[in-house]
Amino acid sequence: MDHIDLSEQLNKLRDMLRLPKEMRWMENGFTIVPNSIINANITKESKLLYIVLLMFAFKKGNCFPSVKTLGIILSANERTIRRNLKKLKEEKLIKVEHRNGKSSIYTLVEYIPK
Numbered sequence: 001m002d003h004i005d006l007s008e009q010l011n012k013l014r015d016m017l018r019l020p021k022e023m024r025w026m027e028n029g030f031t032i033v034p035n036s037i038i039n040a041n042i043t044k045e046s047k048l049l050y051i052v053l054l055m056f057a058f059k060k061g062n063c064f065p066s067v068k069t070l071g072i073i074l075s076a077n078e079r080t081i082r083r084n085l086k087k088l089k090e091e092k093l094i095k096v097e098h099r100n101g102k103s104s105i106y107t108l109v110e111y112i113p114k
């Protein structure tokens with residue numbers, strides 16, 4: 001039986017998947033934003049907040065970053081974050097499950113333009 005060098009095969013696969021030099025800035029990840037959100041009739045602050053929630057909710061549909069963390073990422077105060085979370089909830093773009101002593105769980109809802 002022939003011996004297969006799996007580490008060599010794995011290295012070849014990694015080389016095939018490696019991004020070209022001019023695109024390496026994407027190696028830290030990226031977030032795909034639905035066009036319906038880009039075109040939604042909400043403020044730019046709310047759109048950016050939704051995009052950050054998308055980043056956290058990658059492949060899960062929900063996430064639980066703290067308001068403080070969201071504020072740090074968006075360079076906004078907690079009051080601004082809470083106001084925009086409320087707007088997203090009112091527009092039915094997210095569902096919010098409040099938890100005592102823990103950050104809330106934000107579930108992203110499929111957005112269908114009105």
